[in-house]
Structures are given as structure tokens and as C-alpha cells.
Amino acid sequence: MARTIKAEIGPKRQVNIEFSGFPGESCFDEAERLRSVLKGLGLWAIPVTVTPKSSSQLSRELGEDVAEKKKVLHS
Amino acid sequence: MSHISSYHADIRLQTALEQGKSVEQDPGWEILNGAVWACAEEMNLDVGHSIRDYYGRLVYCDWSLSGPAFDRGIGINVDRETGDVVFICDSYGGYERIAGEIKERVIQNYIALCVTRALSALNYDVEVQEVKHPVDGKKVLVKGVL
Numbered sequence: 001m002a003r004t005i006k007a008e009i010g011p012k013r014q015v016n017i018e019f020s021g022f023p024g025e026s027c028f029d030e031a032e033r034l035r036s037v038l039k040g041l042g043l044w045a046i047p048v049t050v051t052p053k054s055s056s057q058l059s060r061e062l063g064e065d066v067a068e069k070k071k072v073l074h075s
Numbered sequence: 076m077s078h079i080s081s082y083h084a085d086i087r088l089q090t091a092l093e094q095g096k097s098v099e100q101d102p103g104w105e106i107l108n109g110a111v112w113a114c115a116e117e118m119n120l121d122v123g124h125s126i127r128d129y130y131g132r133l134v135y136c137d138w139s140l141s142g143p144a145f146d147r148g149i150g151i152n153v154d155r156e157t158g159d160v161v162f163i164c165d166s167y168g169g170y171e172r173i174a175g176e177i178k179e180r181v182i183q184n185y186i187a188l189c190v191t192r193a194l195s196a197l198n199y200d201v202e203v204q205e206v207k208h209p210v211d212g213k214k215v216l217v218k219g220v221l
Binding site for chain 2: 002003004005006007008009010011012013014015016017018019020021022027028030031033034037038039040041042043044045046047048049050051052053057058061
């Protein structure tokens with residue numbers, strides 16, 4: 001799966017960046033690399049929130065359907 | 076694992092200063108120039124190096140943006156010692172809104188140019204798309220694929 005970074009730059013200095021396809025914790029390392037390059041260009045990106053993707057979001061990225069589990073009552 | 080981060084962005088041109096060079100040699104200087112000219116094109120404004128105050132007095136600056144509906148203009152200065160980017164404008168008389176819009180557009184363009192360059196520097200293939208929203212205003216989407 002390709003590693004993808006999608007940045008959405010809004011009109012009020014807010015930047016949302018989505019990291020997809022990174023194995024393990026490497027997306028956090030890539031986020032730091034990106035911040036470092038941006039700082040060198042004069043852009044200081046101050047983190048506001050960091051949200052790990054949910055299992056369903058990750059499954060969608062991988063093109064897999066999430067099978068919903070049904071509760072079964074045992075009598 | 077993958078994640079979504081939200082950032083607040085601030086512009087400070089300190090890279091050249093930290094290397095003992097002048098702020099005009101900072102990579103951000105050229106990017107800021109590009110952001111100002113892009114804003115001028117988008118909002119049909121003129122780029123110059125001076126603005127006027129309420130009394131018509133001339134104030135020189137690194138860049139200025141002005142137009143027929145905003146002849147006083149808004150100025151952009153980069154502090155030669157700290158690298159801080161400062162917007163200056165005499166907005167007295169109802170110019171607060173237009174001055175604010177121009178300022179935010181320049182900053183948005185600067186951020187978009189920086190993110191595009193940074194992803195290219197990290198060897199990503201980059202695509203840029205602009206989306207105009209009637210309420211939220213312009214959004215710039217930058218996508219990098221490795």
C-alpha cells in the first residue's frame with residue numbers, strides 16, 4: 001500500500017494532515033520529519049490534536065469490509 | 076498505524092538568521108513572495124512596497140497589497156532580527172474586514188506552498204487542489220504519495 005499524506009489547509013491557519021499506509025508507529029516519525037522540513041521553510045506547525053485512526057478507518061484504507069459482530073443471546 | 080493531526084500554523088523566517096545570514100536569504104522569503112503574488116492574482120490586487128495611513132502618509136514595507144476598493148493597502152514586513160512576519164495596516168474607517176481577508180489569504184497561500192515544497196523534499200509525488208466553499212472559504216488540499 002502506498003504511503004500517503006493528505007493536508008487540508010483552511011483559511012484560519014488550521015492545517016489537518018492525514019497519514020495513511022504507514023506501518024507501525026512510523027507515521028509519527030514521518031509527521032516529525034515533515035514538521036522539521038516545514039520549520040526550515042519558516043512554517044511552525046504547532047500540534048493541536050493527534051488522533052490515531054480507528055480500526056474501521058484502517059480497514060477502509062486497506063479496502064476491507066468491516067464485518068459487524070452480532071450479539072448472540074445464550075439461554 | 077496511521078493518524079490524523081491538526082496543527083496551528085505560524086510563520087517565522089529564522090533558518091537564515093540562525094546560520095548568520097540575512098533574512099532575505101531565508102528559503103521562506105521567496106515562499107512569502109510567492110504567497111503575496113498568488114494572493115494579488117486571486118483577489119485582483121497590486122503588489123508594491125508601500126501603504127498609506129488614514130492621513131495619506133506613506134509607510135514603506137517589504138511587500139504591500141492594495142486595490143481600487145482598498146487603496147490604503149496592507150503591508151507585510153519581516154523583522155530583520157527575529158524573522159517574525161508582521162502585517163501592518165491602518166484599518167480605521169471600515170477596512171478591518173478586507174485587511175483581515177488579505178492577511179489570512181497570504182498566510183494560507185504560504186502554508187500551501189510550504190507543505191507542497193516539504194512533501195516534494197521528502198520525495199513524495201505531490202498534487203494540489205483548491206476547493207472554494209461558500210461558508211468556509213477557500214481550502215487547499217495537498218496530497219503526497221510515496
